Structures are given as structure tokens and as C-alpha cells.
Amino acid sequence: MMKRLTIILIGILDCGLLFAQKDKKYVQEGNKLYGQKKYAEAEERYRKSLEQSKVSVPGNFNLGDAFYRQKKYDDAVKQFTEIAGDAKDKTLKAGAYHNLGNTLLESKKLKESVEAYKQALINNPKDEETRYNLAYAMEKLKQQENKDKNKDKNKNKDKSKDKDKDKQDKDKQDQDKKNKDENKKDQDKKDNKNNRDKKNQQQDGQSPQPDKLSKEDAERMLEALKNEEKNTQDKLKKKKAGNVKGRIEKDW
Template identity: 45%
Template structure:
């Protein structure tokens, strides 16, 4: 029993010793962090923002939750116009700050940084968080009004751009539709022309086919059309001879009739039969 008691005492002594050592180490780190912050503040006051940033980072290396180090590091980066790098430092400071006033300052500077990057919605949110922790800060309230105005303007511009884009897309669609209608009409006109030409061709082909059919049905007609016509008034010698004989006979008959009618006093006009 006595042995167990001795072991327990030794264990408690070791535990207490380690705790004391850890506390001493933590205190030493906190002292180093505060020392680096003071060094950074001195450099910051001399406008040596880059060197000041290095000192603040060393302070955070010794104490990651040191809100003053993260806040001052954000300020140094802001002064160097490293706005994107400053944002997470202010967010960390707002998260680790132990009092509302410190939180309000961190959110206020976060809002200023958001304004620099034209993140107006983020700025509005940051300023509102700052006022929640310090409602009496008139500067923050003014900055919130400016950020809200810029946000409204941005939304309106985006809406106008969208409307303009929609109108352009509509105009382009209407133009494309008109071009399509025009192309379709021209295509229909060209098709009609082709159809008319085809109809004429088919008609000509049909007429030619009918003609060929007629020639096939009436070979004599085709032969007649194909042979040259005999000239009018031209007769063969045999036809002339026959005609003269016929005329002589008719003349004799006529002479007899005329002689017979002279007594009556009537003259008759004789028509030729050719």
C-alpha cells in the first residue's frame, strides 16, 4: 500500500512539473509574440510595411491565436495594397478577438478591404457585422451606406447588361429568322423556275412525242410532210396536151352555144376551171 502511495506521489510530481514547464514555455512564446508585435509596430510607424509584415508573421508563429498580430498584419498588407492577402488576416482577427470593440475594428477593416477589391456584397456584410459589435460607429455606418449604394449600382448594371444581351440575342435571332425566310423564299422561287422549265421541257417533250405518235399513226402524212410541195402552175407535157385538147373541145362547145344565143342577145361569162 505504501509502495502504491509513493508511485502516485511521484506521478503527481512529474505531471505537475510538466505542467509548470508547459506553462513556462507558453508564457515565453507569448512574450516573444508580444516582442515581435512591438517590433512590427515600430516598423509600421516608419512606413516599412513589408518588414513590419515579417515581424507580425513571426509573432503569429509563436502564438497563432494572437489577434493583435493578425490584425496588424492585415493592416500592413492593406498598406502594401495586398488586399487579397489582408482579407484572411482580418477574418482571423475578428474570430479570435476577445472583446466586441476589437471584433468591430476587424470587421470594419475587412469591409474596407472588400471595397478595394470591388466585392461590394462582402463589404456590406462586413460593415453590418462591425455595427453589430459596435452600433455607435458612425464611420462604419457611412461606409455601409456607400457599399450598399455601390452594390445597388452593380446589380443595376448587371441587369442592364443582361437586358442588352437579351435584346441583342433577340435581334440576332430575328435577323437569322429573316435571313432564313429570305433564303427559303429564294429557294422556293428557284424551285418554281426549275419546275416551270421542267414543265416546258415536259410539254415540248410531250408535243414531240405526240408528233412522233401522229407520224407513226399516219405514215402517208409523214411522207407528205417530208416531200417538197410541187410548185403551183407547173404541169407535165402530157397534162398540157390533155388540157389543150379539153380546151379545144370546150371552145367548140362554147362557140356553138354563143352562136345559138346571139339571136337572143345574151352574153354568158365562161369561168376557167383551173
């Protein structure tokens, strides 16, 4: 659906209102400049018409149009809102709400523009231009709401991902700490065992135990004992032999 935002411009004879000749002149000049797309100059002429008559309907209404064309949307919203609120004529009120809806739509205020178009149709149900713009604004509003909904959904999804990642990071940190503690315990046990073994080795070097005597050492000790016993026996035999020889009597 293409946008066709038609701005209503009130001519001199619209609404059947009478106003001073100077007002008429400035409004005519303003409308001519407006038609030439010289909106700043048109604004200046409409303001001059209001200096002559503050209640000039064409001057006020078309000044709002000049604001709109210059993208002075805040000024245009204020102008059309005041006209819509003060107008007694339904056609004028519908026109003000129509232009207000266009201004709000350009300002991306979609909900407000929809309400303005609805008010325009209440006052002029046969205005097909307003009906078209209302359908367009409602479609844009629906698209914006769906976009916001998806944005919130993705935001919540991202939050959930971040939460899961934080949990995974915490679990990893806890597991790393647990592994580190277990490795430290294992290392402490290993160090304690090494210290005990080293201490036992030092004690063994200082005080050899009998059960640590090697087989070769034992055999050498036995052999030494045998030799010592043999030497002792030999000495005894020699001593006995000496004693016998001394007791032999002389044969006369």
C-alpha cells in the first residue's frame, strides 16, 4: 500500500466565513506562494493575515500546512490540534484531524495518527482519502508492533543465552577449581610419600639392620670363624705336644 498523504488547503471562500480585505490579500498571496512550494514565504503571509485577524480560519489552517511542508511537525501538530478542538463546523474539524493525522504519521507517532484519522472519519465518514490514510497508518502500526515484539523476543533470547553462558562459565570455573584442588592433594600425598621414603633411606644408611646383611658378607664371616677355630685347635695341639715331650724320662 503506497502512501498518499494529501494535505488540505483552505481557499478563500471555504467555510463561508467573511474576513477583512487585508486578511484576504495575505491569504491569497500565501496560497500562491504555497502553490509555488515557497513554504517559508507562504508562512510569512499567513502570519500577516493573522495579525489582522487572529480568528482567521484560512490563515490559521494554512499556516499549519506551511509548517507541515517545512517539516516543522511540532508546530503543525499544535496548530491542527487547536483548530480541531475549536472548530464547530464538522467539515473543518474533519480537515484539521486529517492534516493532524498526516503530521503525526510523518513524525512516526503511529498510534496518535490512527486516532486522528478516526476522528476525521467520525466528522466526515465519506472522506475516502482519510479512510485510505487510516488503513495505511494501521498497517504501519501493526508492522511496528510486530517488530517491537520480535525485538523483545530476541532480547529475551539473548538474555537467556547470556544467562546460560554465565552458568557454563561458572560451572567451568568450579570444575577447574575442583581439578586444581584434587591435583594439589595428589601432589601433597606424593610429596609426603617421597619424604617418608627419603627419611627411611637416611635411617638405613646410619644403622644397618642384621636382616640387611648380604649373603656374601655372611659367608665371609663364617669362613673367618672357621679359620679362627682351626688356628685355635692347632695351637692347642702344639701345646699338648710340648707338654708330653718334657715328661719323657731318661733311660738309664
